[in-house]
Amino acid sequence: MNEERVADTPHVVVEDLVFRRGRKLIFDGLSLTVPRGRVTTVMGPSGTGKTTLLRLIGGQLRPDSGRIWVDGEEVARLSTRRLYALRKRMGMLFQTGALLTDLNVFENVAFPLREHTDLPEELIRNLVLMKLEAVGLRAARDLSPSQLSGGMARRVALARAIALDPDMILYDEPFAGLDPITMGQIVTLIQRTNRTLGLTSVLVTHDVVEAMDISDQVVLIAEGRVMDAGTVEQVRAGMSAWSKQFLEGRPDGPVPFHYPGDSYRDDLVRGRESRND
Amino acid sequence: MNLRYLEVSVGLFVLLGIAALFYLAIQVSNIAEYRDRDTFEVYAYFDHIGGLKVRAPVTVSGVRVGRVSRIAYDPDRFQARVTLAIQSGTDFLPMDTQASIFTAGLLGEQYIALEPGGDFESLQHGDEILFTQSALVLENMIGRVLTNFSGD
Amino acid sequence: MIDALANLGRAGLRWLSVLGRASIFLLRVLRSQDAVVRRYRLTFAEIYSVGVRSLLIIAVSGLFVGMVLGYQGYITLVRFGAAEALGGAVALALVRELGPVVTALLFAGRAGSALTAEIGLMKTTEQLSAMEMMAVDPYRRVFAPRFFAGFLSMPLLAAIFSAVGVIGGYIVGGGLLGVDSGAYFSQMQAVTDWREDVVSGVIKSIVFGFVVTWIAVFQGFDAEPTSEGISRATTQTVVMSALAVLGLDFVLTGMMFT
Numbered sequence A: 001m002n003e004e005r006v007a008d009t010p011h012v013v014v015e016d017l018v019f020r021r022g023r024k025l026i027f028d029g030l031s032l033t034v035p036r037g038r039v040t041t042v043m044g045p046s047g048t049g050k051t052t053l054l055r056l057i058g059g060q061l062r063p064d065s066g067r068i069w070v071d072g073e074e075v076a077r078l079s080t081r082r083l084y085a086l087r088k089r090m091g092m093l094f095q096t097g098a099l100l101t102d103l104n105v106f107e108n109v110a111f112p113l114r115e116h117t118d119l120p121e122e123l124i125r126n127l128v129l130m131k132l133e134a135v136g137l138r139a140a141r142d143l144s145p146s147q148l149s150g151g152m153a154r155r156v157a158l159a160r161a162i163a164l165d166p167d168m169i170l171y172d173e174p175f176a177g178l179d180p181i182t183m184g185q186i187v188t189l190i191q192r193t194n195r196t197l198g199l200t201s202v203l204v205t206h207d208v209v210e211a212m213d214i215s216d217q218v219v220l221i222a223e224g225r226v227m228d229a230g231t232v233e234q235v236r237a238g239m240s241a242w243s244k245q246f247l248e249g250r251p252d253g254p255v256p257f258h259y260p261g262d263s264y265r266d267d268l269v270r271g272r273e274s275r276n277d
Numbered sequence B: 001m002n003l004r005y006l007e008v009s010v011g012l013f014v015l016l017g018i019a020a021l022f023y024l025a026i027q028v029s030n031i032a033e034y035r036d037r038d039t040f041e042v043y044a045y046f047d048h049i050g051g052l053k054v055r056a057p058v059t060v061s062g063v064r065v066g067r068v069s070r071i072a073y074d075p076d077r078f079q080a081r082v083t084l085a086i087q088s089g090t091d092f093l094p095m096d097t098q099a100s101i102f103t104a105g106l107l108g109e110q111y112i113a114l115e116p117g118g119d120f121e122s123l124q125h126g127d128e129i130l131f132t133q134s135a136l137v138l139e140n141m142i143g144r145v146l147t148n149f150s151g152d
Numbered sequence C: 001m002i003d004a005l006a007n008l009g010r011a012g013l014r015w016l017s018v019l020g021r022a023s024i025f026l027l028r029v030l031r032s033q034d035a036v037v038r039r040y041r042l043t044f045a046e047i048y049s050v051g052v053r054s055l056l057i058i059a060v061s062g063l064f065v066g067m068v069l070g071y072q073g074y075i076t077l078v079r080f081g082a083a084e085a086l087g088g089a090v091a092l093a094l095v096r097e098l099g100p101v102v103t104a105l106l107f108a109g110r111a112g113s114a115l116t117a118e119i120g121l122m123k124t125t126e127q128l129s130a131m132e133m134m135a136v137d138p139y140r141r142v143f144a145p146r147f148f149a150g151f152l153s154m155p156l157l158a159a160i161f162s163a164v165g166v167i168g169g170y171i172v173g174g175g176l177l178g179v180d181s182g183a184y185f186s187q188m189q190a191v192t193d194w195r196e197d198v199v200s201g202v203i204k205s206i207v208f209g210f211v212v213t214w215i216a217v218f219q220g221f222d223a224e225p226t227s228e229g230i231s232r233a234t235t236q237t238v239v240m241s242a243l244a245v246l247g248l249d250f251v252l253t254g255m256m257f258t
Helices: A003-008 A050-057 A080-088 A105-116 A121-134 A150-161 A180-197 A208-214 A232-237 A241-248 A264-276 B003-028 B031-035 B138-151 C002-031 C034-038 C040-050 C052-079 C083-124 C127-133 C138-176 C181-191 C194-222 C227-256
Strands: A012-021 A024-034 A039-043 A065-070 A090-093 A168-172 A200-205 A217-222 A225-231 B039-046 B057-060 B063-074 B079-087 B098-103 B110-115 B131-133
Touching: A012 A050, A024 A050, A024 A065, A024 A217, A024 A225, A039 A050, A039 A180, A039 A208, A050 A065, A050 A168, A050 A200, A080 A090, A090 A150, A090 C127, A105 A121, A105 A150, A121 A150, A121 A180, A150 A180, A180 A200, A180 A208, A200 A208, A208 A241, A217 A232, A217 A241, A225 A232, A225 A241, A232 A241, B003 C040, B003 C052, B003 C083, B003 C138, B003 C181, B003 C194, B039 B063, B039 B098, B039 B131, B057 B079, C002 C138, C002 C194, C034 C040, C034 C138, C040 C052, C040 C083, C040 C138, C052 C083, C052 C138, C083 C127, C083 C138, C083 C181, C083 C194, C083 C227, C127 C138, C138 C181, C138 C194, C194 C227
Parallel strands: A039 A200, A039 A217, A090 A168, A168 A200, B057 B110, B098 B131
Antiparallel strands: A012 A024, A012 A065, A217 A225, B039 B079, B057 B063, B063 B079, B098 B110
């Protein structure tokens, strides 16, 4: 791999992305870049379409307008064959792990290898054990997904995501619903895979503290747009009121505590009127 | 799951299904009739065929030798034209053979009985059976019996 | 009034869109059928779970249905002194109607609902999504083998049902009620036509297999990814399969036995 290219070109570029789900506008002119070989974290409140963003990058959804390039290829324009070729260079870690329930741990990690390569059984075994060792679950290879805890399932899924040695991993809410120890393990794993394998990592999360620790770059999104972006320090230094509220976890601020609607007083008054009718 | 077990059980299942189909074909249905496709056809005209159906048996001395392959109304002769498919094994049927429509049992199916005559020439494919006896219509018979009784 | 019309229109549009999605889905599944041969191990596994595991319920039901037919047929026929015709009555009822129809209904309940729930659950737990992201086409990996397995299993199961039923009728008619065994089978052969009855029955079961599996796999694919959605989709599979089978049975009977 030549170093210049790695340093120069961003891995993912999103430009003026507009995406609607039904009538609801999810992204309204979103633009961001993901540098190669770094950890980029996309943060935002629940329901801002962070997972949707990953699906758009992975080509599972098509943007209504705007463009997304991954590795210089425009995702929405690729033929199925080219898209699948691109996805082989991309790993995705789903929030639930999304392990195939009819296969055990070993076979889950072996799954992409069996699907995409004709490697001899011996080699597959070695590769799978190596990946499982990396996530510390080599001894759990014979368990079925239903026997795993949430954290373990996510680690197996990570082993599966790196089975084909991708250039980039997309993490969908990797910290959601984990106890502190497991959370620590996942954080370490993400950091380690990023450093040792030189992968581009895109995290989508709303766990501020953990994400800030391991990120090279942070993108804050809300209301379909980028609120703040830059290195952790940059974002911390030049925080907008919105970012401040989000990162410090204040209940009220630019993002109101109340779901938008009529004022409480009006509602009460209306209730009385209707009773008087 | 063990692949061997899977393969064997699936194989067994398919085999069982095919065996069941064979059973339906050979034991339950009349596929034997389809086996000897080699038949020749003759036809006969009847004034009244009663309840005769396509596929009804054609017998000689009570032995099944073929079946009715087609029934049509001939508007020129005002009669029913019945085509009989007869197995080639029964290749000698005298020209003056008579075809009658009988009923198996009181309520049974109707069939055609052939009674060979004494001619030395045999019916060939496409020939007509000249001597026929129509189906007995129960109502006519009862009517006749009643008139006989009242005549006494 | 206007509201009712609007509602009707909306329901109609929703149905049309479901039908459209189902058709597109079917087309893609059919186009992926080469995976059935290329990935025969997966296909075997599906035939096992769809066909082999339905064998017992089909065989037992067939036996009982045949026995009941033998009993009821005998009671009716013996009044006309035609108990010998029992074989024909049992065989015709099974081969033409009960074999394909009852098998399809049982199949929808046993295998169809399981297919829907399985696929729905795979969708809910993002397994299908994960496959796509691993560059594995779920149509080839998941839907095509399941569809083919259902399509293949149905006629075989229906044949087994009918064959077992004929024997069940014989056990009751010949064994318990004293119909002559020779008469039972010879009457059966005299009345049952290979092409008109047996082949038509097989065609029916092939059509039912196609439709039931289509409904089942599509309902799973189209299920709302929640536990409530899966339970609704599973119910839908059984209800729609039953309606489709009975409706189609009427149409096919009209077309084939006139």
